[in-house]
Amino acid sequence: MIRWFLYPVGDSYLVAAAAAVALLLLLGIGPAREKISPRRRGVLIAVRSAVFAMIVLAMLRPTLVVMETRKQSATLIVLADQSRSMTIRDDLNGRSRWEALREAVANARGGLQSLGREIEVKAYTFDSEPRPAKLVDGRIELPDAPDGAQTAIGYTLEEVLRQEAGKRVLGVFLLSDGAQRTVPPRDALPQTAAARMKHLGQPLYTIRFGQSRGQGQVQDAAVTDLVADPTVFVKNELAIAAQVRIDGYVNRPIPAALLVETPAGKTQTIAEQTVQATEDGQRIPLKFRFVPDAPGEYKLSLKLEAQPGELVTTNNRLSTFVQVLKGGIRVLYVEAFPGRVERRFLIQSLAGSPDIGVDAVLLNEHAPETRPQDFSQRFQAGKYDVYLLGNIDAAAFRKEELAELAATVKRGAGLIMTGGLQSFGPGGYAETPLADVLPVKMDRLERQRPGSGVSKDLHLLGPVKMRPTPVGTTNYCLRLGGTPEESASIWTQLPPLKEGANKFAGAKPGALVLAESEQKEPLLLAQTVGEGRVLAFAGDSTWQWWMRGFQTPHKRFWRQVILWLAKKDEATEGNVWVRLNQRRFTPGQRVEFTVGAQGPSGEPVPNASFQAEVELPGAKKTPVALVQSAEATSGSFRDTQSPGDYTIRVAATQDGRDLGSASIRFLVVEQDLELDNPMADATLMDHLAAMTGGRALVPEELPTVLRELAETTENLEIQTETKKTFWDTWPFLLALVGLLSVEWYLRKRWGLV
Structure with a gap:
């Protein structure tokens, strides 16, 4: 359709009319009749009239408007999942997911063909990446069998959107089981691609094939987890926890075996159990115990016996590694409930030493049921290398336990008692077997009842600055630097013991005072008892060192204390x-x-x-x-x-x-990503469709939705309006200037100017 429109200056015809009248009046003003012939006068009036007419025409601004109707180009995309999980036969009719997908695509041929006449239709198959599929007369040519090793839904959507960038995408149809199974670098989240599609106004229609729970069609026995401490000491018990998942073998006994590969490369079975699921998909926990008898790296493997009908057996076995340490130092740390701040930082510092293992026990006198059942046996010789007693009253122990501990120390174990309101004499240890092994003098009259507060006769009020004695500067425990000078400098910088320290009555004969306060009160004393080494430390707030930025000296001090007590202070470097x-x-x-x-x-x-x-x-x-x-x-x-x-x-x-x-x-781990856990993911498919403004469909709805989309292609028709003007063009301007030039030329030639 072609139409002419006028757009006068100022949107007013009055302005143009006034200008036209003024110009007509100007026509009356011309050269005197006696100076020019009538013929020449008529020529000049004609030229000037043409100029005035062009000016009035320019003021009216006539425009030619051409209206056209045309259809926008658009693209429809079909994505078909060809990964191996599509081979699962969990259709209600006993078909595989791939067979159901092929049938759905075949039934949609008419709709795709109809759409193909109006818009561009593209088809892709995908596994770890999208691949174009041939589309002829609405028929998508699909491979006979799906063989993809991964399902990269997010990466596929992003890649297809990149390839179709700049086009109007009418919709994307995703035909899949909906479970993303992929590894880097193609592990982009499907939700990220869906968010981009929402922003671009591109709806995603999802069609799920397969059951979310398998309905007993998937048969698989899998080891899903195997956990053990990464390090353990020789002849210490190692706890091993595992979990298995059973699909399709309800009430069937399945043998499980724990295998150990020794540092020498020999593999042996150390434990066997039988697992039996009572419901499909059940996860069953397993527990094992293992005591390594030699140092080195061990490989632990849990293996489930392969079952008839299993699609994949690579997940029947799972392994992990454990490092068994030789000569590791075992420490028993006992303190009264609920424990002090000092305890937390002390354990944290020792945890940084892989060759030191700490078993921490909190004893609650008022809750005997919390006492470990084997607690009394822990004081027997050979159980631990070092015993560390914190702020705990002697009444928390049985008399025979402390007698066993004293005997164990004399046989070679190390012992350290740290300061506290219930340590040493105030804790009642003067009348226990430990009085014979501790290097400080104690008296039964020092006994302090729990909760009675701080006694100035028994405790040094903080802060207390700790410094090595001349003897202590040469002791291994107090070497905090590479040289004596560096060590002395570090001790000078360390913060004082903020919470004070125990006040000892004196050192026993033969005991060495390794550290003291500025008032020369003994703080750290050492003594050898029989074959064992013993330390008495009056402080209980070295955690202040850690909090004030001296973490390394804190770690080194407590590590060296434990090494010295365990007689491991001559270790080699490197x-x-x-x-x-x-x-x-x-x-x-x-x-x-x-x-x-x-x-x-x-x-x-x-x-x-x-x-x-x-x-x-x-x-x-x-x-x-x-x-x-x-x-x-x-x-x-x-x-x-x-x-x-x-x-x-x-x-x-x-x-x-x-x-x-x-x-x-x-x-x-050897994984079959597609068949280890081949369940469909209905939740993801529904969520992606909802995010983009699309719909989650069943396969039977595909032809109907395609017909609905074909009807909406009429909405792709748009009217375009093309405006053409000549009053603002170069030819019009040149014509106007030309007429004015002709008039001037004629007037000049005829002697009128």
Whole structure:
């Protein structure tokens, strides 16, 4: 449709009319008749009239408007999941998900063909990435069988949106079981892609194939978890917890075996159990015990016997690693309930030493049921290397327990008692067997009833500055620096014991005073009793060191105290270590680790250099670059695509001197992502559709929805309006200027100007 419209200046015809009248009046003003012939006068009037007419026409601004109706281009996208989970036969009619999908696509051929006449229709199959599928006359050519190893729904949606960027997408149909099963780098969240589709106004229609619970069609016995402490000492009991999931084998006994691979490479079965599920999909916990008898790295594996009809057996076995330490120091730390701040920081400092294991017990005199059943046996010789008694009254122990402890110390165990209102004499230990082994004098008259407060006769009021004596400066426990001068400087900087200390009546003959207050009150005393070493420490607020920024001296002091008591104070330097936060990874997952070297007191070796490599399954070795920071030296490794055992090896040197080496293994679990847990995810499919303004459909609804979309293609027709003007063009301007120039030329030639 073509129409002419006038758009006068100022949106008023009056302005244009007034201008036209004024211009007509100007026509009357011309050259005198006696100066020009009538013919020439008529020519000039004609030229000027043409100029005036063009001016009036420009003021009316005539516009040619052309109205056209055309259809917008649009695209419809169909995504078909061809991963291996689509082979599961959990359809109500006994078909596989893939067979049901193919039938749904075949039934939708008419709708796709009809839409294809109006808009662009594109089809893709996808697993770990989308692939174009041929579409001929509404028929999507699909492979005979799905064989994809992953289902990357989020990545597929993002990639397709990228390829179709700039187009109007009428809708996206996602045909899948809805369960995303993928690994980096294609593990983009489907919700992220759905949020982008919502922003672009592109609805997602989801069609789910498969059951969320399997209805007994999926048969699988899987080990889902295996947990054990990463480190344990030789001949200590290791607790192992596991979990298995049983699908499709209700009330069927399934044998489970715990296998151990020793440092020598020998594999043996150490425990067997039978699991039996009472309902489909049940998760059953298992517990095992294992006592390693030699140091080294052990590989623990829980294995379920393969069952008839299982689709995948790679998840029937799960492994982890445990490091068994030789000569580890076992510490029993006993304190009265509820425990002090000092206890928390002391345990935290000792936890940083991999060769020291602390069993902490809080005794509550008023709740005897909380007392460990084997508590009395813990004082027998050989159970622990060091005993640490905090603020706890002697009445909390049985007399025979303290007698056993005194005998164990004389046979070689270490003992330290720390300060507190109920420690030493105030705690009633003067009349116990420990009076013979502690290096301080005690009297029964010092006995202080619990809750009676601080007695100035028995306690030094804080703050109390602690400093080594001349004898103490040479003792291993108090060496906080690399040199005597550095150690003395650190002791000077340490904050005082804010909460004071116990006031000892004096040292026993033969006892050594290692540290004292500025008033020369003894604070740390040492003594050898029989084969054992004993310390009496009057303080109970070294946690102030930690809080004031002296964490390293705090850790070193308590580590050296334990090492000295356990007679491990002659350890050699160069203890190289490598640590992992976890020992089990999935294929493609990034592995991060830290390395280091420490001296005999646990302090980091300065200026240490490290080299690391990773041995992959098949004995291939790959060097790994390390990054050194103020906190630690760390490395990362990403080539973990192949399942199996990997070994990280680290060598350390200091100024060209070899410090030693260390190694640690980790496992990349062999996973069948598609069949380990092939349940459909209806919740995700419904959520994605709702997010984008689409709909969650059943397969039978697909043809109907396609017909509805075909009807909406009429809404794609839009009217376009094209305006053409000539009064604001160069030809019009040139014509106007040309007429004015002609008039001027004629007037000049005829002698009128």
